[in-house]
Amino acid sequence: MGTSQEYFADQSVATQQSTPTDDKTAPGSATIRVPRHVALVMDGNGRWAAQRNRPRTHGHMAGQEIVFETIDAALSLGVSYLTVYVFSTENWRRTEKEVTTILTLVEDFLREREQDFLTRGVRVRWRGRAQGLPDSLVSALRHIEEATAGCDRLVYTMCVNHGGLAEIADAAREISQRVHDGELDPDRVGESTLADILTRTLPPWTCSSGPAANSACRTSCCGTTPTPNWSSPPPCGPTSGNAPCGKP
Template sequence: MSSTTGAAVSSASPASTASNAHLPVHVAIIMDGNGRWAAARGLPRVAGHRAGAEAVSRCLRAAKAKGVEYLTLYAFSSENWRREPTEVADLTSLLKYYLRHKVAELHKEGVRIRFVGDLGRFGPDLVAELERAEALTAGNAQLTLLLALSYGGRGDIVHAARALAEAVQRGDIALSAIDETALSARLLTAGVPDPDVIVRTSGEHRLSNFLLWQSAYAELVFLDTLWPDFDEASFTRVLDIYARRERRFGARPA
């Protein structure tokens, strides 16, 4: 894995269009900085989350326009449950609003929606809405949007390991047949290619328990931009950075 050389890259840099030959199939983003964006403006944290939701819309438009096939957004981590109950309630209300008002629009645009994480923690009513959104958009192929909700990378690996253990116990798979492919097939992201590039906004330089198994060979890009300020130019900048990387997957240079 590699990261941006030197200082974090600002999305304000001049951007050109990455060629299709170097276009990532799967872009994953840790959306960070909503709280700091709001604090800098003297606004409540929920205002930052609302502005961040608008940045999601811009990001989706950019991904579709550029031809990216998969976009995964880290919307709510398993650790976020430790936040103040009022903030968790604000985030949940915002999620409900967008499920009720935006899913139909995404469906018309050909976006397939998938949710990954410990969704049961949100309660049966919200889970039912998540399932309806997945069912409505299941046949779409323009872009697959994965929203990581109540998600943790370690928990994902534990989930897959438990599924493997149960399969061995049932006699469905031999212990000797367990390999990386078998485990990958039991991750919450099964059927989705691993991310080619993982982006984190707000100047932080860590994965924070996001797609730990899947990120083994992902390129890492860290931006100073706070998530609510992320726009189409920011997305294009990420693609340009990725296009300049040489991905060798552990092999020696030619």
């Protein structure tokens, strides 16, 4: 188990404090405990749009805009790692139009926001499978990783085309191949063997470049403004479905 210092950082943030002699607010500061690594599962955008009699694709467009607001909020609070689960392997079951919209939005987001990432010092990382994704999107994901490799204020990991069972199957396949090729003794296969592979391929609840996510949120489970349990959270408006956890 990690220490509290590994997973949280004490940050001094601006607050608004009223004075007894003035009805205006005076700036002050307060120390809050900010998680070092926050993970968000984007969920409920389609339902948010449906509640407003708009097409599901409208919800995805609105949710994409919220992502950068969340990045800015993470930067202002001093979060070191932000992981967002954008598109899972299960999402391929949606309509072709919806899938195309989501993937196009991700690609446009990367190309349009590259300079913003660089200016803010945000390093972008990608976790997920290239198989099945449009070549142009894979190219954009790999390009943004290379372009922002020197940034160090925040590590923003995008999980695109990820899936727990799929990555475990991939890891098992790799272990089998290495055993077959004589590179790995089957008697020495253990938890660490699997962990080494998964930290390279699995979207990081535990990330090889940082601590385990100690604050996580599936946005559709958090009410009208779904946010992690941290002080002064970013507004996530459109990324809200007001639906029970696990509801598609």
